[in-house]
Amino acid sequence: MSSSTSYSIKRILKNNTMFIALIIVMLLFQVLIVATDNGSLFAPSNITNIINQNAYVVILATGMLLCILTGGNIDLSVGSIVAFVGAVAGTLIVNLHWNIYIAIAMCLIVGILIGAWHGVWIAFVHIPPFIVTLAGMLLWRGAALIVLNGLTISPMPDKYLTLFSSYVPSISYDMIDQDPEKAASLTFAVTMIVAIVCCVVFVVAQLLQRNTKRRKGYETSAAGLFIARLMVFCFVILAVASLLGKDKGIPVILLIVAVIVAVYSYYTQNTVPGRYLYALGGNAKAAQLSGVNTDHVMFFAYTNMGFLSAVAALVCVARFNSAAPTAGTNYEMDAIGSCFIGGASAYGGTGTVGGAVIGAIFMGVLNNGMSILGVDSNWQKAVKGLVLLLAVLFDVMSKKRKASK
Amino acid sequence: MAKKLLEMRHITKTFPGVKALDDVNLEVEEGEIHALVGENGAGKSTLMNVLSGIYPHGSYSGDIVYNGQICKFQNIRDSEKLGIVIIHQELALVPLLTIGENMFLGNERGVKGRINWAETFGRADELLKMVGLKESSHTLVKDIGVGKQQLVEIAKALGKNVRLLILDEPTASLNDTEAKHLLDLLREFKKKGMTSILISHKLNEVSYVADKITVIRDGSVIQTLDKKNDAFTEDTIISAMVGRSLTDRFPKRVPHIGEVCFEVKDWCVDHPVFEGIKVCDHVNFNLRRGEVIGISGLMGAGRTELAMSIFGHSYGSDISGHIYLNGREVRFPTVKTAIRHGIAYVTEDRKGNGLILSESICRNTSSARPEKISHHNIINFDRERQVAKEYVKEMRTKCATIDENVVNLSGGNMQKVLLGKWLFAEPDILILDEPTRGIDVGAKYEIYCIINKMVEQGKSVIFISSEMPEILGMSDRVYVMNAGRMIAEIPGRDATQEKIMSCIINSDKGIQTADAES
Numbered sequence: 076m077s078s079s080t081s082y083s084i085k086r087i088l089k090n091n092t093m094f095i096a097l098i099i100v101m102l103l104f105q106v107l108i109v110a111t112d113n114g115s116l117f118a119p120s121n122i123t124n125i126i127n128q129n130a131y132v133v134i135l136a137t138g139m140l141l142c143i144l145t146g147g148n149i150d151l152s153v154g155s156i157v158a159f160v161g162a163v164a165g166t167l168i169v170n171l172h173w174n175i176y177i178a179i180a181m182c183l184i185v186g187i188l189i190g191a192w193h194g195v196w197i198a199f200v201h202i203p204p205f206i207v208t209l210a211g212m213l214l215w216r217g218a219a220l221i222v223l224n225g226l227t228i229s230p231m232p233d234k235y236l237t238l239f240s241s242y243v244p245s246i247s248y249d250m251i252d253q254d255p256e257k258a259a260s261l262t263f264a265v266t267m268i269v270a271i272v273c274c275v276v277f278v279v280a281q282l283l284q285r286n287t288k289r290r291k292g293y294e295t296s297a298a299g300l301f302i303a304r305l306m307v308f309c310f311v312i313l314a315v316a317s318l319l320g321k322d323k324g325i326p327v328i329l330l331i332v333a334v335i336v337a338v339y340s341y342y343t344q345n346t347v348p349g350r351y352l353y354a355l356g357g358n359a360k361a362a363q364l365s366g367v368n369t370d371h372v373m374f375f376a377y378t379n380m381g382f383l384s385a386v387a388a389l390v391c392v393a394r395f396n397s398a399a400p401t402a403g404t405n406y407e408m409d410a411i412g413s414c415f416i417g418g419a420s421a422y423g424g425t426g427t428v429g430g431a432v433i434g435a436i437f438m439g440v441l442n443n444g445m446s447i448l449g450v451d452s453n454w455q456k457a458v459k460g461l462v463l464l465l466a467v468l469f470d471v472m473s474k475k476r477k478a479s480k
Numbered sequence: 481m482a483k484k485l486l487e488m489r490h491i492t493k494t495f496p497g498v499k500a501l502d503d504v505n506l507e508v509e510e511g512e513i514h515a516l517v518g519e520n521g522a523g524k525s526t527l528m529n530v531l532s533g534i535y536p537h538g539s540y541s542g543d544i545v546y547n548g549q550i551c552k553f554q555n556i557r558d559s560e561k562l563g564i565v566i567i568h569q570e571l572a573l574v575p576l577l578t579i580g581e582n583m584f585l586g587n588e589r590g591v592k593g594r595i596n597w598a599e600t601f602g603r604a605d606e607l608l609k610m611v612g613l614k615e616s617s618h619t620l621v622k623d624i625g626v627g628k629q630q631l632v633e634i635a636k637a638l639g640k641n642v643r644l645l646i647l648d649e650p651t652a653s654l655n656d657t658e659a660k661h662l663l664d665l666l667r668e669f670k671k672k673g674m675t676s677i678l679i680s681h682k683l684n685e686v687s688y689v690a691d692k693i694t695v696i697r698d699g700s701v702i703q704t705l706d707k708k709n710d711a712f713t714e715d716t717i718i719s720a721m722v723g724r725s726l727t728d729r730f731p732k733r734v735p736h737i738g739e740v741c742f743e744v745k746d747w748c749v750d751h752p753v754f755e756g757i758k759v760c761d762h763v764n765f766n767l768r769r770g771e772v773i774g775i776s777g778l779m780g781a782g783r784t785e786l787a788m789s790i791f792g793h794s795y796g797s798d799i800s801g802h803i804y805l806n807g808r809e810v811r812f813p814t815v816k817t818a819i820r821h822g823i824a825y826v827t828e829d830r831k832g833n834g835l836i837l838s839e840s841i842c843r844n845t846s847s848a849r850p851e852k853i854s855h856h857n858i859i860n861f862d863r864e865r866q867v868a869k870e871y872v873k874e875m876r877t878k879c880a881t882i883d884e885n886v887v888n889l890s891g892g893n894m895q896k897v898l899l900g901k902w903l904f905a906e907p908d909i910l911i912l913d914e915p916t917r918g919i920d921v922g923a924k925y926e927i928y929c930i931i932n933k934m935v936e937q938g939k940s941v942i943f944i945s946s947e948m949p950e951i952l953g954m955s956d957r958v959y960v961m962n963a964g965r966m967i968a969e970i971p972g973r974d975a976t977q978e979k980i981m982s983c984i985i986n987s988d989k990g991i992q993t994a995d996a997e998s
Contacts, residue, residue, distance in 0.1 A: 362836070
């Protein structure tokens with residue numbers, strides 16, 4: 076009994092190495108930040124900040140993961156698409172005064188079309204993705220500069236900003252002015268209620284699922300493990316919510332990101348087309364001979380990347396309150412780095428959306444922590460490069476040990 | 481009495497959890513061909529890896545005495561210095577380099593990092609002549625066939641002044657003629673005093689070429705047979721290998737053959753790259769319900785290409801011809817349509833084309849027919865696991881759990897997972913392409929049993945194999961294919977190895993004269 080428990084604990088640790096590494100890095104920064112008297116990593120306003128700063132990375136990393144799954148293929152054009160779609164959004168909304176919702180829909184369509192453009196060349200003409208997206212990187216950056224004529228459009232209308240940068244609950248400035256205490260307690264209460272509802276829904280859904288499994292005679296994980304997992308989930312949700320509640324509430328952007336992550340996580344893990352992504356990356360020939368239309372899978376992965384780049388573009392325009400031709404520079408590298416830190420294989424076939432999210436948060440915390448500590452931005456870059464290498468090395472080593480055992 | 485060249489004493493090698501070799505003793509005399517036989521996973525390759533220094537000294541216990549000295553090889557270079565060269569089953573040649581460059585890769589001719597190309601290619605040509613390969617050393621390796629590549633490997637070994645040549649399954653991917661040439665070459669070198677150790681599954685080859693046969697089972701040496709004293713019959717070797725006598729290598733079945741359910745007419749396929757080269761040329765055949773038909777032929781006869789082009793046009797271009805399923809004409813433009821019509825193709829290359837090695841047994845099992853474990857594309861994991869368990873049990877696949885990655889399984893167990901995957905697709909017609917290649921005798925028998933079970937259920941099997949005994953042992957009817965054409969159809973009871981070979985030889989003559997005329 077005890078040996079099997081310790082074995083499963085070991086396995087859990089191994090399967091969640093990056094999650095544990097993330098927690099360790101967070102604690103390390105917290106110690107350093109407190110020791111140098113720079114406040115706290117876990118200050119409510121800083122948590123809100125980390126979320127707002129990194130939302131786009133999580134969105135892009137999710138899309139990038141699908142591309143990487145198909146065989147270690149990456150999309151280099153992501154940053155340029157963000158700039159171009161941002162430029163389209165700025166032009167339509169600010170210069171041409173389009174209805175915001177129609178403009179947003181238009182931007183998403185543009186993103187899908189750009190993705191499909193790449194997808195056609197990659198999937199049906201079989202040009203290597205690296206080349207197609209390198210061409211796209213130049214093409215869309217150029218297009219962004221052309222559309223904007225090299226200038227920056229700003230500011231965006233308030234109505235647009237509130238769509239992406241507001242908080243739940245949305246408290247009017249009047250109320251904050253009149254009764255700040257009441258506003259704060261209302262924010263906290265609503266945030267916690269939302270979090271508690273989330274936890275209850277999750278726990279009930281898990282319990283129901285477990286029950287049906289039992290009833291149908293399928294195997295279920297050990298009770299202790301099951302409860303531990305529920306507890307970790309609820310703890311994380313409640314802890315984050317309590318911090319957010321003390322600040323401005325739940326950022327809308329967090330909800331958007333949560334929906335995207337949930338949808339894509341479900342898609343990759345629980346659906347047949349999602350399974351095809353793994354099959355293609357694992358062994359393309361075997362996938363073909365099993366009836367998978369690998370061209371379609373490839374086309375979808377890149378079209379989807381275009382779509383998520385457009386989403387990220389809208390988010391970025393709102394966050395910076397401007398559409399600039401230089402927006403999105405190096406975003407593709409953030410997304411790719413997040414996937415690899417999160418355990419995706421550079422040869423395709425392995426990796427999860429959850430892992431990519433953890434990778435993105437890892438990078439985000441690193442940036443944020445070093446900024447708070449006042450590390451020089453040149454040094455920040457160097458450190459990030461080393462951490463990327465170390466993280467992947469760590470992953471490779473732990474897998475090697477697993478294989479030899 | 482010849483001099484002992486090699487003696488391996490009390491070799492024990494353990495991997496975590498498994499004793500791969502248990503107190504193995506092996507003696508090899510100078511100038512003999514010593515065969516190592518045994519089931520897959522018996523420890524033959526492990527033993528040779530110990531010998532060649534792939535597993536360095538210290539990772540095993542026991543002594544290697546070579547040429548009268550105890551050797552402590554740290555890596556493969558140490559053993560090569562003494563003239564021990566191992567040629568692995570998977571060839572290690574770089575396709576886009578020339579034969580000459582490959583032969584001296586890591587052993588370059590020249591001084592101080594500057595390569596002397598004249599010497600390289602000159603020496604390479606000499607060595608190629610020694611192995612009887614009529615190719616220029618400037619030819620790219622990708623442009624020559626596997627049989628010739630194997631000869632290049634041997635020439636490469638000669639270039640290293642080999643005294644003891646170890647060949648791990650050298651003929652696994654060769655046809656009979658090429659295999660014969662290679663074995664004759666070994667005998668030729670033997671006369672010149674070279675010693676070889678040959679690992680092989682093909683017992684007829686072993687008895688043809690070997691002076692001594694050592695049988696390994698479960699990491700221990702069971703017996704060493706000497707040509708001078710013992711009879712090398714397949715039965716004696718097999719019984720030593722599996723520890724029981726396999727009086728019947730092929731399980732019996734009572735055939736219940738129904739009407740024709742699958743028919744292919746005028747099937748033509750062009751080579752996918754070279755236009756105008758016919759890989760299949762007006763092929764006709766039919767298959768009855770509950771029947772096993774064997775398709776025999778040499779390597780490169782077009783059997784795999786025929787099967788794959790039928791299976792959703794997975795091979796070739798310009799495919800024409802008709803397929804009739806239960807009397808109705810059907811078309812399979814994609815693999816998916818073929819699967820939906822109840823056709824399954826179990827590839828000859830289970831690692832390259834069959835399984836996703838990085839995924840679990842469970843996920844591989846459901847991969848050909850995911851709609852059976854899903855509803856509106858949403859996967860039911862419980863159902864998937866249940867199915868995978870059923871097939872692991874039915875196939876008697878040896879594995880710790882169904883979550884184990886396929887890459888960790890042995891060849892025979894991989895083949896069982898692959899078969900399970902296609903049986904899960906519930907085909908009516910199962911095309912098996914070399915289903916027993918590279919797997920041991922015991923696993924072969926189990927696969928034959930699975931085939932019998934399938935036809936008993938009223939399914940039909942197209943059985944492609946290069947091993948004639950198993951074609952003869954398993955088929956109700958035998959088709960013979962050569963150079964892209966179906967050249968003969970022989971009822972199972974009348975088919976003999978000689979008959980099939982004479983069909984092939986006669987048809988070859990026909991082609992040669994046709995070429996001469998044109």
